[in-house]
Amino acid sequence: VGETPIRLKQGELILLNQFIEHEIKACEREDIIINFIIRPKFFEYIFTYLTTDNTENTMNDFLINSLFEHTQNGQFLYFAVSEVESIQELVKRVIREIMEPSLLSQSSIKLYMGLLMIELVKHSDKLKKLNDGNLEHQMIMKALKYIEEHYRTANLYELAKELNQTHYWLSKNIKKITNKNFKDLLQEKRLSVAMDLLKINHLSISSIVEQVGYDNISYFYRIFKKKYGVTPKQYRDQFEEI
Incomplete structure (x- = not known):
């Protein structure tokens, strides 16, 4: 090896x-x-x-x-x-x-x-033990876990304060290691949760938008369609047809 x-x-x-x-x-x-x-x-x-x-x-x-x-x-x-x-x-x-x-x-x-x-x-x-972890990877792991647990209200400045790092250092190293910025990672998590919630028929799309942390439904529709090629309603309709 x-x-x-x-x-x-x-x-x-x-x-x-x-x-x-x-x-x-x-x-x-x-x-x-x-x-x-x-x-x-x-x-x-x-x-x-x-x-x-x-x-x-x-x-x-x-x-x-x-x-x-x-x-x-x-x-x-x-x-x-x-x-x-x-x-x-x-x-x-x-x-x-x-x-x-x-x-x-x-x-x-x-x-x-x-x-x-x-x-x-x-x-x-x-x-x-064959490889020691480094500071950057430890911090990024904490950042990813923070997004997983607090995606609804996650904030880069709050996270940086929690990790006792500057937001600039944290943002730079998130980008360096994941090739995505904090906003991209947070958006991916929110959209992933939204996809799961859209499978629950009794939840309105507006309530789902709020649950995943967005307050602008038009913006949510736009980024959802850009990522998945369909609107939230079209995705729900496709899922119901299966």
């Missing part, structure tokens, strides 16, 4: 982001390696459940580099967790759902993978 040779033992896990070079050397005849491919989008749901204390900087750094493709920062995490029963059981459940699919297998796999990531963080003492 990269320039580091790693010999995995039974039950151990290694997480590779999409930029790290790696190859598999010859294995023994009875060895089985299971490869899970996780889309970066999935990690957006994971990092909101993680706190941002120092024990999790390495995982946070990994998530940041997995979420934003333009960073192209190769990274991997090696967990010696063969003796951790809870992690082994979750991996077995994921494999079982893949091998024996049922009606709710896709939902079950997502839930199990989310729990697996959380368990890995809880057992960070089993992590063979």
Whole structure:
């Protein structure tokens, strides 16, 4: 992995982001390696459940580099967790759902993978630490989590004050790492929530606009159509037809 040779033992896990070079050397005849491919989008749901204390900087750094493709920062995490029963059981459940699919297998796999990531963080003492997090990534993780939790009222100046940073420094580093500014990230989150709320028929569009943090319905219609190619009403109508 990269320039580091790693010999995995039974039950151990290694997480590779999409930029790290790696190859598999010859294995023994009875060895089985299971490869899970996780889309970066999935990690957006994971990092909101993680706190941002120092024990999790390495995982946070990994998530940041997995979420934003333009960073192209190769990274991997090696967990010696063969003796951790809870992690082994979750991996077995994921494999079982893949091998024996049922009606709710896709939902079950997502839930199990989310729990697996959380368990890995809880057992960070089993992590063979390979990369230290840096200040910028720690702050961006906090910023992304802030947007997830406070999208309705989120404000760059308030966030900068909370993180004890200048708004200029925070804005510059958000752009540097995510390739998007604070306003773009906030808008994406609000529109994503709005799409989910539009599936609830009894909610009026005006109430949805207010719930996601906008006070101008015309502006909301304009940015929604620009991003998704349909108006909020057209999206709701399409969803009702399915």
